[in-house]
Amino acid sequence: MARKPVARKPKARKPEARGRGPAPGRFVETAVEVEGRTETRIVEIPASEPAPWTDAAPLAVVGARVPRVDAEEKVTGRARYTADIARPGMLHAVFRRAPIPRGRIRTLDLAPARAVPGVYDVLGPGDAPEKTRLFSREIFYAEQPVAAVCADTRAAAIRAAHAIVVEYDPAPFAVTFEQAVAPDAPKVRAKGNLYPGSPIVESRGDLDAGLRAADVVIRREYRTPVALHSALEPHGAVAEWEGDRLTVWESTQGIFRVREHVAKALGVPMSKVRVIKEQMGGGFGAKNGAGAHTYAAALFARRTGRPVRCVNDREAEQTDSGNRPATTQRVTLGAKRDGTLTAIHLVADVPLGISGWEGGPGQFYHEMYACPNVRTEETFAYVNTSGMQAFRGPGYTEGAFGLESAMNALARELHMDPIALRVKNFAERDPRKNRPYTGNRLLECYEEGARRFGWKTVNREPSTVNRKRRGVGLASQVWPTGGGPPAYALVRINSDATVEVLTGTQDLGTGARTVLAQIAAEALGAKLEHVRMIIGDTQSLPYTGNSWGSMTTASVGPAVRMAAEDARHQLVEAAATMLAATPDALEVRDSRLIVRDTDRTMTFAEVTGQLGDVMIIGKGSRGPNPPDVAIMTFGAQFAEVEVDVETGIVRVLRIVAVHDAGRIINPLLAESQLEGGILQGLGYALFEERVLDRTLGRQLNANLHDYKIPTMADVPVIEAFFVPGADPRANHTGARGLAEPPIIPTAPAIAAAVADAIGAEVSEIPLTPWRVLEALARG
Amino acid sequence: MRLTVNGRPHEIETAPAASLFEVLRARLLLAGTKIACGRGECGVCTVLLDGEPVYSCLTLAAACDGAAVTTVEGLAPPGALAPLQRAFIAHDAAQCGYCTPGQLIAAHALLAANPRPADDEIREAMSGNLCRCGTYPKILAAIRAVAHGEFAGLGSAGGA
Numbered sequence: 011m012a013r014k015p016v017a018r019k020p021k022a023r024k025p026e027a028r029g030r031g032p033a034p035g036r037f038v039e040t041a042v043e044v045e046g047r048t049e050t051r052i053v054e055i056p057a058s059e060p061a062p063w064t065d066a067a068p069l070a071v072v073g074a075r076v077p078r079v080d081a082e083e084k085v086t087g088r089a090r091y092t093a094d095i096a097r098p099g100m101l102h103a104v105f106r107r108a109p110i111p112r113g114r115i116r117t118l119d120l121a122p123a124r125a126v127p128g129v130y131d132v133l134g135p136g137d138a139p140e141k142t143r144l145f146s147r148e149i150f151y152a153e154q155p156v157a158a159v160c161a162d163t164r165a166a167a168i169r170a171a172h173a174i175v176v177e178y179d180p181a182p183f184a185v186t187f188e189q190a191v192a193p194d195a196p197k198v199r200a201k202g203n204l205y206p207g208s209p210i211v212e213s214r215g216d217l218d219a220g221l222r223a224a225d226v227v228i229r230r231e232y233r234t235p236v237a238l239h240s241a242l243e244p245h246g247a248v249a250e251w252e253g254d255r256l257t258v259w260e261s262t263q264g265i266f267r268v269r270e271h272v273a274k275a276l277g278v279p280m281s282k283v284r285v286i287k288e289q290m291g292g293g294f295g296a297k298n299g300a301g302a303h304t305y306a307a308a309l310f311a312r313r314t315g316r317p318v319r320c321v322n323d324r325e326a327e328q329t330d331s332g333n334r335p336a337t338t339q340r341v342t343l344g345a346k347r348d349g350t351l352t353a354i355h356l357v358a359d360v361p362l363g364i365s366g367w368e369g370g371p372g373q374f375y376h377e378m379y380a381c382p383n384v385r386t387e388e389t390f391a392y393v394n395t396s397g398m399q400a401f402r403g404p405g406y407t408e409g410a411f412g413l414e415s416a417m418n419a420l421a422r423e424l425h426m427d428p429i430a431l432r433v434k435n436f437a438e439r440d441p442r443k444n445r446p447y448t449g450n451r452l453l454e455c456y457e458e459g460a461r462r463f464g465w466k467t468v469n470r471e472p473s474t475v476n477r478k479r480r481g482v483g484l485a486s487q488v489w490p491t492g493g494g495p496p497a498y499a500l501v502r503i504n505s506d507a508t509v510e511v512l513t514g515t516q517d518l519g520t521g522a523r524t525v526l527a528q529i530a531a532e533a534l535g536a537k538l539e540h541v542r543m544i545i546g547d548t549q550s551l552p553y554t555g556n557s558w559g560s561m562t563t564a565s566v567g568p569a570v571r572m573a574a575e576d577a578r579h580q581l582v583e584a585a586a587t588m589l590a591a592t593p594d595a596l597e598v599r600d601s602r603l604i605v606r607d608t609d610r611t612m613t614f615a616e617v618t619g620q621l622g623d624v625m626i627i628g629k630g631s632r633g634p635n636p637p638d639v640a641i642m643t644f645g646a647q648f649a650e651v652e653v654d655v656e657t658g659i660v661r662v663l664r665i666v667a668v669h670d671a672g673r674i675i676n677p678l679l680a681e682s683q684l685e686g687g688i689l690q691g692l693g694y695a696l697f698e699e700r701v702l703d704r705t706l707g708r709q710l711n712a713n714l715h716d717y718k719i720p721t722m723a724d725v726p727v728i729e730a731f732f733v734p735g736a737d738p739r740a741n742h743t744g745a746r747g748l749a750e751p752p753i754i755p756t757a758p759a760i761a762a763a764v765a766d767a768i769g770a771e772v773s774e775i776p777l778t779p780w781r782v783l784e785a786l787a788r789g
Numbered sequence: 790m791r792l793t794v795n796g797r798p799h800e801i802e803t804a805p806a807a808s809l810f811e812v813l814r815a816r817l818l819l820a821g822t823k824i825a826c827g828r829g830e831c832g833v834c835t836v837l838l839d840g841e842p843v844y845s846c847l848t849l850a851a852a853c854d855g856a857a858v859t860t861v862e863g864l865a866p867p868g869a870l871a872p873l874q875r876a877f878i879a880h881d882a883a884q885c886g887y888c889t890p891g892q893l894i895a896a897h898a899l900l901a902a903n904p905r906p907a908d909d910e911i912r913e914a915m916s917g918n919l920c921r922c923g924t925y926p927k928i929l930a931a932i933r934a935v936a937h938g939e940f941a942g943l944g945s946a947g948g949a
Contacts (some may be wrong), residue, residue: 079879083875086862086870087820091823093823093824094823096820121867242887291886292887324828570866679881685924686924688923689925690921712827720923721915722918722920723914723916
C-alpha cells in the first residue's frame with residue numbers, strides 16, 4: 011500500500027540525543043515565581059520540547075470533564091491517608107505543650123511520665139538535635155512543645171504527657187503588633203522583634219507627585235484576621251527505621267522538602283530518608299515541610315527501634331500548625347475624575363507569629379493595576395504566637411481585601427461603576443516588573459462575569475424599609491501561576507499495555523493525579539483508563555517540587571507530557587516495524603496505532619505483546635520558563651448578599667466567578683477548585699478568626715466549633731467559570747495554575763456587597779454581626 | 790459485647806472508655822471511617838448506628854451492645870458501588886476525600902429518612918459534616934441527583 015508523505019511536526023526528541031550526557035550550554039538560568047517570590051534556578055534545557063498545545067490542537071482527553079481518577083477509592087473508604095498508616099508494633103507519640111506565651115522552664119520532671127504503664131520513651135529539653143528546634147527551655151509562644159512521650163497506645167501517651175511536671179517562670183510577652191513594636195516591648199525572641207529589613211519598601215514612580223496630580227484622594231484602614239488552615243486531616247507522620255534507613259509517611263505538600271528537612275535536622279544523608287504520601291486530607295499551604303511531629307516520630311522511632319506515629323490532635327492543629335497572619339492596611343488611593351489611578355500607597359503592619367516570611371499584602375498593590383506611582387511599606391513583626399505558614403494565596407488574599415475594598419470605596423466616591431473603574435486601570439503589561447503577560451483575559455472576566463451576574467440588572471437600590479437588605483459587589487484577582495522547573499517524569503508502557511506515569515509530585519485533593527493522567531493519556535494517545543499515576547514516594551520517583559503556589563499543573567504537566575511523547579515515539583518506532591510502515595505514517599489514539607489512510611492497525615496490547623519484556627520508558631523534564639514575561643492567573647468575582655439590619659447577620663446569596671487560567675485540563679475538577687476557594691474566601695469574609703486572650707496570650711477558639719468554617723448551610727449559589735483559551739506562551743501544555751486564585755477576591759467582593767446593602771463600609775473582616783451593626787450605627 | 794458491623798456479627802471485648810470509632814478502627818480494622826476533631830464538631834467520623842447517623846468519636850462503644858453499625862465500607866457489597874457513591878464520583882463530590890465517608894453516611898441516612906429532600910432539607914441535614922475543601926456544591930448536586938432517581942441500583946466498581 012502506498013504511503014503518503016505527510017508533513018508532521020518535528021519529533022519531540024532527537025534520537026541522537028538519547029543516552030548522552032548534557033551537551034555544553036544546555037544549562038541555563040530561569041526565573042520561577044513561588045507565591046510571589048522569584049527564585050532563580052539553573053536548569054537543564056530539554057533536548058527538544060514538544061510544540062505547544064495551542065487552541066487549535068486537536069485534544070480529546072485534555073479538556074475533558076472526566077471524574078477524578080482516584081474518586082472510587084475515596085467513596086469506598088479505600089483511600090489511605092497518613093493518619094491511616096498502621097505499622098506492626100507501632101507506638102504513639104504525644105507532645106506536652108507550654109501554657110504560657112513567653113518565659114522559661116524553671117523545673118521539669120519527666121519521671122512521672124516514664125512511670126505510666128505502656129510508656130516507651132520520653133523526650134525533653136536537650137534530647138533532640140538542635141536543628142529540630144524541639145524542646146527548648148525558653149518558651150516563645152503558648153502551645154510550644156516542651157516535651158514528648160511515646161507509648162503503646164495514644165491514650166497512654168496522653169496520660170503520660172499530662173503526668174510530666176513542669177513549672178515555668180513567665181516573662182513579659184507581646185502577642186499583638188502594637189505590643190511587639192512598642193518602645194518598651196519585651197523581647198519576642200532573642201534577635202529583635204522586627205523581621206529583617208522591616209519596613210520593606212517597594213516603590214515605583216513618584217508617590218507624592220501622584221497624590222498631587224489626583225482629583226480625588228481617599229484614605230482607609232482595613233484589618234484582616236489571623237485565619238487557620240483547618241485541614242480536616244491534621245498534620246501527622248509515621249516514622250520507621252530499618253538499620254540506618256528511615257521511612258517517613260507524612261501528610262505533606264512536598265515529599266522531597268520533608269526529606270530534606272528530616273535529613274538536615276537529624277544529620278542523616280538524604281539518600282537514607284524515604285518520604286511517602288499517598289492520599290492527604292487537605293494542606294492549603296500549611297503542610298510544606300517537616301514539623302515537630304515529624305521530628306518527634308523519627309527520633310522516637312530511632313530510640314525505641316519501633317515505628318512511631320505522631321499525629322496532631324485538633325487543638326494542636328488549630329493552635330500550632332500554621333496560620334494566615336493578620337494585617338492592618340492603611341491605604342491611600344489618588345485618582346483623576348475619570349477614575350485613572352495616579353497613586354497607590356500602602357502602609358501595612360503584619361504580626362507574623364514567632365516565625366514566618368515576608369509574604370505580605372503589598373505585592374497585590376503592585377501587580378493589580380496600571381498605576382504609575384505605587385509605594386508599599388510593610389512592617390513585619392514577630393509576636394509570641396505560633397508561626398505563620400503560607401495559606402492559599404498568601405499575602406495576595408489579605409492584600410486584595412485592602413486594595414479591592416479601597417477601589418470599591420473609590421468607585422463610590424467618584425460615583426463610578428466599579429467595573430468601569432477597574433477597566434480604566436487595567437494593566438496591559440505587568441506593572442510591577444514592566445514586562446508583557448503571556449496571556450491576560452481579565453477584561454473578558456469582567457465582561458463575562460457582569461453578564462452572567464446580571465450586574466446592570468440586579469436591583470441595587472438599597473432598601474430603607476425592609477429589615478433584610480440586599481447588595482452587590484465585586485473584586486478582582488491576580489496571582490503568579492507560571493510554575494517552573496525542576497520537575498521530572500517517567501512514562502512506562504507495561505507488557506499488558508497499561509501505562510504508568512512516575513513522578514515525585516503529590517495530590518493534595520486538588521486533582522493533580524487526574525490532570526497529569528489526562529496529559530499523559532493525551533500525549534501518548536492512550537485511553538485514560540489505562541493510565542495509572544504513581545506519585546508521592548521520594549525513593550522510587552523522579553524529583554518534583556512542592557505542590558504550592560498553584561504550580562503543580564504548570565510545572566509537572568509539561569514534564570509528564572514530554573515523557574509521554576517520548577514513550578509514544580518509541581512505541582511508534584516499534585509498531586512501525588511490526589506494521590511495515592514508516593513511523594511518520596502512524597497515528598496514535600485510544601491506545602491504538604493506525605497506519606494513516608489504511609485499515610492497518612494495532613492496539614497497544616498487540617504491540618507490547620510482541621515486545622514481551624522489552625519495556626518502553628519515556629523521560630520528560632520541565633524546561634525553563636520563557637524570559638521576561640509575567641505568567642499570571644486573573645479573575646473577577648461578583649457577590650450578592652442579604653444583610654439583616656436588626657441582627658447584623660450577613661448571608662451570601664450568590665457568587666459569580668470568572669477566572670482566566672489558560673487551558674483548563676479538566677473543567678469539572680477546576681470548577682471544584684473554584685468553588686472550594688470561594689467557600690474558603692466566604693469563611694474568611696464572614697466567620698473565620700483566631701481569637702486570642704490578650705492577657706494570657708492564649709488562643710480561645712482552638713477547635714472547629716468556635717473557629718467557624720463554612721458548612722453546607724452557608725453555601726450560596728456559586729456559578730464558577732473560566733474564560734476559554736490556552737496560554738501556549740506560558741508552557742507547552744497551555745495551562746497556568748488555578749488553585750489559589752479563587753480565594754483572593756471573594757472577601758472584598760462580599761464586603762463590597764455588604765457596603766452596598768447597608769450604605770456603610772465594614773473595614774474589618776470577618777464581617778461579624780457586631781461589626782455590621784457598628785457600621786450601621788456609624789452610618 | 791455484640792456488634793453487627795456492615796451486616797457481619799462480631800463479639801468484641803472493649804475497654805470501658807473506648808469509642809465506637811476506636812473499636813471500628815483498632816479492633817475491626819475498618820479504616821474507611823476517618824477522624825478529624827475527636828470531639829463531635831466536624832462529622833468526619835459519622836457512621837450509622839441502627840440506621841441513625843452518629844459521630845462515632847463521641848459514641849461509647851460499650852453503649853452499642855447489640856446494635857447494628859454501617860460504615861462507608863458497608864454502603865455496597867465489595868466490588869459494587871451504591872447510587873450515592875456513583876453520584877459522588879460523577880459529580881466530583883470528593884476533593885481530598887477525607888470527609889467523604891462521613892458525608893456519604895450522612896447523605897445515606899438523609900435519603901433513607903427522606904427520599905426526596907428539598908435543597909434546604911439537604912443543606913440542613915448535611916450541615917453537621919464539615920468539608921474544608923469546600924466540596925459542598927458538588928455534594929449537594931450528587932445527593933439531589935440520587936434523590937431524583939439518577940444512579941438507581943447498584944453499579945459495579947472499576948470505572949463507574
